[in-house]
Amino acid sequence: MPTLSDRLKALGVKTGANDLPAPQRTEQFRIDSVLAGTILPTELGETFVHEERFAPDYHHGHASIRPAAPLTIVSAWAADARLGELPIDAFAFLDTETSGLAGGTGTYAFLVGAARFTDEGEFVLQQFFMRDPSEEPALLDALGRFLAPAQALVTFNGKAFDAPLLNTRYLMHRMPNPMRNFAHLDLLPLARRLWRDRLESRALKYIEENVLQARRSVEEVPGYEIPHLYFDYLRTGDARPLKGVFYHNAMDVVAMAALLSHTASMLADPFHEGIEHGLDVIAMAKLYEHLGEWETAARLFERGLQMNLGEQYFWEAVRRLSVLQKRRGDFSQAVPLWEQAAADGHVYAYVELAKFYEHKRRDSMTALQWTKSALRQLKHGGMPSYVRKHWEQELRHRRERLEAKSRKGQ
Numbered sequence: 001m002p003t004l005s006d007r008l009k010a011l012g013v014k015t016g017a018n019d020l021p022a023p024q025r026t027e028q029f030r031i032d033s034v035l036a037g038t039i040l041p042t043e044l045g046e047t048f049v050h051e052e053r054f055a056p057d058y059h060h061g062h063a064s065i066r067p068a069a070p071l072t073i074v075s076a077w078a079a080d081a082r083l084g085e086l087p088i089d090a091f092a093f094l095d096t097e098t099s100g101l102a103g104g105t106g107t108y109a110f111l112v113g114a115a116r117f118t119d120e121g122e123f124v125l126q127q128f129f130m131r132d133p134s135e136e137p138a139l140l141d142a143l144g145r146f147l148a149p150a151q152a153l154v155t156f157n158g159k160a161f162d163a164p165l166l167n168t169r170y171l172m173h174r175m176p177n178p179m180r181n182f183a184h185l186d187l188l189p190l191a192r193r194l195w196r197d198r199l200e201s202r203a204l205k206y207i208e209e210n211v212l213q214a215r216r217s218v219e220e221v222p223g224y225e226i227p228h229l230y231f232d233y234l235r236t237g238d239a240r241p242l243k244g245v246f247y248h249n250a251m252d253v254v255a256m257a258a259l260l261s262h263t264a265s266m267l268a269d270p271f272h273e274g275i276e277h278g279l280d281v282i283a284m285a286k287l288y289e290h291l292g293e294w295e296t297a298a299r300l301f302e303r304g305l306q307m308n309l310g311e312q313y314f315w316e317a318v319r320r321l322s323v324l325q326k327r328r329g330d331f332s333q334a335v336p337l338w339e340q341a342a343a344d345g346h347v348y349a350y351v352e353l354a355k356f357y358e359h360k361r362r363d364s365m366t367a368l369q370w371t372k373s374a375l376r377q378l379k380h381g382g383m384p385s386y387v388r389k390h391w392e393q394e395l396r397h398r399r400e401r402l403e404a405k406s407r408k409g410q
Contacts, residue, residue, distance in 0.1 A: 025237035031131055034239040035246060042145075045138035048129040050246060056121030060258035061214030065123050067261040069268035074260075076291050077190060077267075082183040083152060089117050092150035092182075093260075095252040096162045097226050097245055108136060108169055109162075110230050112143050113249040115257065116150060125253055127246055132234070137173050140166075144178035152183040156204045156256055159186040187259055193287055194263065197313060198279040208255045212262060219247040270300055278307030282317050289320070294328050315346060322352065331360060342373075347383075347391055350374030354398060368402040371395055 032039060037050040058065055067088055075084030093116075096109035110133075115125040126146055130139045143166075155162050163184065170177040191202050199210055208214045221229065221244035229241050266275060270284045285300035301321035309317065322337035335356060341349035350370050358367035375395050378388055 025235070027237065029238045029240050031129060031239040031242065034243060037129075040138075040142050042138045042141045044141045045135055047135050047138040047142050048131055049142060050127045050129065052125045052127075052250060054123040054125070054254065056123075058123065060254050061208065061212035063212050063214075063258040063262040063265075065254060065257040065261060066117060066121060067264045069261075069264040071260075071264050073267035073287075073291070074185065074190070074264055077193075077287060078185055080183050080185075083185055086152050086183065089119065090149070090151040091154055091185075092116050092147050092152070093154045093253050093256045094147075094158065094162060095155065095249055095256070096165060097230070097249050098165065099227050099230065107165060108133065109139075109165060111245060111249055112139065112166070113253045114143060114146055115253050116146075123254070123257060125250055127249060129242075129246075136169065137175070140170055140173060140175055144175070147178045150182065152185065153179055154185045154187065154256055154260055156191075156252070156259075157186065157188040159184060160188075185260070187256060187263070190263060191259070194266075194280065194283045197283065198277060204252060204255055204259075207259065208251075212255065212258050214255065214258065216251055217247070219244050220251070221245060221248050223248065270296070271303065276307075278304050278309045279313060281307060282309070282313065282320075285317075286320065289324060294324060298324055298328070298333075315341065315344065319346070319348065322349070326352070331356060342370075345377055345380070347374050347377055350377060351391075351395070351398075354402075358402065364402050364405040368399065368406060371399045371402060375399065 031037070031048050035050050037048055039046050040049045054065060056066060070084065072084045075081060092114055094112065094114045096113075097111040098107050098109050100107045111127060111129050113125060113127045115123055117123055128139045128143050128146075130136055153163070163179065166179070167177050188202065188204075191204075191207055195202060195207065195211065199206060205216070208216075221241075226245050226248065229245055233239055233242055266272075266280070267284065267287070270281070270288070275281060281300055281304035285297045285304060288294075288300060289297035298321060301317055301324065305314065305317055305321070318337050318341050322334045322341070325331070325334035325337065335353070338349040338352045338356070342353060350373055354367045354370040354374065356367075357363045357370065361367075375392070378391055378395070383391075
């Protein structure tokens with residue numbers, strides 16, 4: 001009995017990939033006819049380079065792309081003193097567009113956007129593109145020449161992705177990695193620290209829209225489409241759809257510069273009246289606390305508590321501030337915070353008050369009262385059973401010890 005495929009063939013219908021004609025590459029829409037650029041010759045072949053320049057006063061959203069504030073706090077957070085010592089002209093901003101997101105030796109960067117500030121203040125962005133995978137050595141060589149004056153790298157998720165990927169490609173071609181000894185500032189972990197609570201996403205484009213107030217044009221293409229667009233280009237030679245890829249890459253690099261500028265300004269002047277979001281202030285308080293800048297952290301927590309915070313974040317900030325004041329030895333500030341939290345039913349505050357009266361005031365009776373109040377509160381709190389069990393064990397042990405002290409008249 002003839003198969004469905006046989007019947008279709010008898011009707012003149014072609015089936016299967018073997019019957020399809022090979023795609024024809026076009027010379028009409030080459031990359032150098034779609035985008036202004038240069039076919040750059042190197043000792044290792046040719047690569048295409050597209051360049052854009054941004055004036056010193058260019059703003060991306062409400063942020064200047066050239067940082068005006070020192071990177072002192074950013075440097076301290078990144079634990080790399082070089083970031084605070086180098087001039088901004090020594091920084092290179094970099095982003096890659098790749099053949100896939102899995103990484104490894106089978107993934108390559110077909111487009112690399114890199115930018116530096118000139119002595120005149122211009123932001124010069126060059127995008128290195130390989131028209132064919134055979135041009136990869138030339139792309140890497142040209143990129144290395146552009147990065148040669150730099151001493152620091154700024155990326156977004158670059159420590160986990162872009163930098164290891166490029167290092168692999170340089171190694172595969174037995175070429176020296178021009179970024180090997182660079183200081184490296186990855187803005188993604190810093191963005192997570194500053195906007196984890198306020199923003200539902202810490203993707204660069206989301207931060208760009210919601211923090212920098214910058215919007216991209218209709219040229220933008222989603223990142224997940226980019227590998228497919230490149231593979232389509234390799235099959236057909238039609239570079240027109242790649243205009244959106246170049247735009248996406250360029251805006252990522254520009255957004256990094258603006259984000260660094262905005263973040264540096266925030267952290268250099270965290271009490272600026274222009275910082276209007278309470279959660280931003282609390283996030284900076286946590287960062288300063290992490291850096292051991294306790295006085296600044298305490299003032300920021302206090303300022304944040306006066307702003308519009310949701311209940312969850314308000315009480316978490318009260319807890320963080322009270323613990324910080326305790327660490328600083330300032331119980332005149334910590335105790336009122338614990339009393340405020342205890343009035344709202346937070347068990348930790350009862351426990352801290354019990355510790356304070358037992359160890360600082362030597363008042364076992366008052367400490368016992370706070371302990372018993374905490375045990376009563378556990379019966380009404382809607383906390384998970386394992387949390388309640390933990391508190392019950394600690395509080396019962398504390399109650400027994402305090403009752404023994406009270407019986408001895410201590």
